Amino acid sequence: MSATEYDYIIAGAGSAGCVIAARLIEAGQSVLLLEAGEKDDSLFHKIPATVVKVFQQKSWPYMTLPQIHCDNREMLIAQGKVLGGGSSVNGMIYIRGQKQDYDDWHNIWGCNGWSYDDVLPYFRKTEANESLGDQYHGETGPVHIGENRYRHPLTQTCIRACEQMGLPYTNDFNGASQEGTGFYQTNIKNGERQSTSQTYLKQVAGSQQLTILTHALVHKVNIEGSADNSRATGVVYSIKGGVVVTASARKEVIVSSGTFGSPKILLLSGIGPSAHLISVGIQPRIELPVGKNFHDHQHLSINATTKDNISIYEEDKGASAIKHMLQWMWTRSGLMTSNILEGGAFIDSEGVGRPDVQFHFLPLLDNFDNTPGEKPEAEAHGVSIKVGHLRSKSRGEVRLKSSNPADLVEIDAQILSHPDDLKNQVRAVQTALKAFEQPALKRIVKRVIEPDNIAIDDIKSLETFVRQNIKTVYHPGGTCKLGQSPLDSVVDLQLRVHGVPNLRVVDMSICPQVPSGNTNAVAMMIGERGADLILSAQ
Missing domain, CATH: 3.30.410.40 (Cholesterol Oxidase; domain 2)
Incomplete structure (x- = not known):
């Protein structure tokens, strides 16, 4: 196996991406984990009370377009840009949402297999809860959950x-x-933040099967074949704007770059609304509603x-x-x-x-x-x-500003x-x-x-x-929606991108409706469920 060929390539080392990487490594797979941000080695990442400082310093500075229903204000919707993603910069509150949220995914949104009873085992799998141990909580997971x-x-x-x-x-x-x-219970242990980087990823960091690259901007997913018979074969990326590198995936490419980063990568790869792709000079490959269904708390x-x-x-x-x-x-x-x-x-x-x-x-x-x-x-x-x-009915859209991978996306939030x-x-x-x-x-x-x-x-x-x-509470989701039909969703019920074998999206962007509450626990659950689906498909 060459240095640029791996079993799996994961684009994004955030709350979900680190979970997936750890589980794949534990299963004996080789993984390339690409993160556009830097390492989470600052002291401020460890100290819980410096959340505002670290959030300001280690985030993508996403801004919405002027919101016509909000006095034409532009709004900040920054997202983590560092190993661990949002889990390295957030408020560390551990909230899953309501049972009804996931039952709605199943009953209203048609996401069979994503009801509360289906996802509860994956929530339990993530946590080592220091004080709660009933049927709702795990005690042996990677992330310490406890009392401040x-x-x-x-x-x-x-x-x-x-x-x-x-x-x-x-x-x-x-x-x-x-x-x-x-x-609130929090992911803090012995006075230090417990991000997915410092928990899941740290458990496998010494593995020779794992390659972690920071400052790595993914340009696109490589897709081979015709529109009717295509498959993902790898990614193109660069380090700090340097030479463009192609890496090959023997099994799958997993996009885990969040509500803004994941649709951006798909769109740059020619997956999305054809009219929009043509407008920014990208040849369409697969017609899917990428970037639609954007919403936030x-x-x-x-x-x-x-x-x-x-x-x-x-x-x-x-x-x-x-x-x-x-x-x-x-x-x-x-x-x-x-x-x-x-x-x-x-x-x-x-x-x-x-x-x-x-x-x-x-x-x-x-x-x-x-x-x-x-x-x-x-x-x-x-x-x-x-x-x-907690349950917005408004829906916006995330689009490309251009075909340049270095440009941030355009966020038409429609708040x-x-x-x-x-x-x-x-x-x-x-x-x-x-x-x-x-x-x-x-x-x-x-x-x-x-x-x-x-x-x-x-x-x-x-x-x-x-x-x-009104302003964001940094819980965006929905832009690579989970569902059964390519007419109104981007990924199927196994998180596979419709029409593109060997390509999945695994992060908060898949939520048909963002659950009721803080979202880091949800992202970890999606990572655990995604890893299970990936390994089950081998």
Whole structure:
């Protein structure tokens, strides 16, 4: 076997890609793992509380087109660009979504074999849960899932306020019911982030069967044969914009570059809507709805100043920063072990028996996800509830800007284009405002500043607030949709690209509807399921 020939080539070493690589190596296969980003060897990747810093430094700077339903604002939808992908830069919250989400995949979207009962074993396979061990949880998987050792008093106050609203306290958002309020479980162990790079990939890093290349931009998948009789044979890539290299796959090419990167690679390979491909100078090979069905979770930051200086504002400066860093380095304890987004809630705001709104609590004023330059930095102590509706009906599209592999994709997100989404986000904001009216928060809050002086029943003003302030929570999906027909999906129920043997997509882009909650656990599950499907097909 030559140095450029492998059993499998994986384009993308993110939350799913690292899982697939590890499982293939354990099965005795040779793997080339290509990652456009760099190694995750910065200290900031290990420290949970530096999530904002590492996210800003190690991400693709994706921006949407101006959103006509959101005051023509462009929005940041950055995604991890580093070994481990999103798992190396995210908020480390372990949420799977609801049983109904996956049953909907099966019953509504026609994805037979992807119901909750079908995917639960793969969720369990990923986790080594330190405190939950019933039928919903795994205890021997690669990724440590557990309880945050540091818990800020403001997070506890927010949880108490939600209990005062009538929500039950829960220590398991991934069990029999998602509804409730409490502290999130996280992929943090001994005060350090547990990414798929530092767990799955680390387990097989010494294998001679595994070749990992960073700074490796995939240009396209090589496809041989006619449109009616074609197959994927390898990929073309370059390192840091250098010489173009062709690598061959003896068995399969697996595209695992995320909701934006995976459709980009397929489109550059001539797989997608013919009219669009021709418009950017690419010869169409296979007609599929690549890039369609784009959707995301959006949220809004409901911010309130506090009467006393009790938040973590300015704890990252001066002597405080030095103290916290030394504590983490010496004892792996203290504020630096916090993922900041320590707690939250899932709320059935419509009373239909299924949560549709998620809260994230922050012990500071939140403006981290705003479009750069859109708002000034917060300069006061405060508390924030990040709130959003969980099941968007709006659908956008991801397209190429050109045939140049170095160009980022064009994201026509169409946020709030479905009228139900605006109504649902307004109701989510109202739910957060109710939380701020509870005794636990009312005691400590000086003033709610976002939305500023808007009554909870002033629907028109709340609609304006939503349009002016809604932003991503970095959970995009859907652009290489799973399904049975090539007319409305990109991959079949075994994650094989329709009409192209030996080519699969395995990441969040396959979701027909993104599950209700944070998505890293979902991506790992898809990686485990994908690896099982790949190995079963040998």
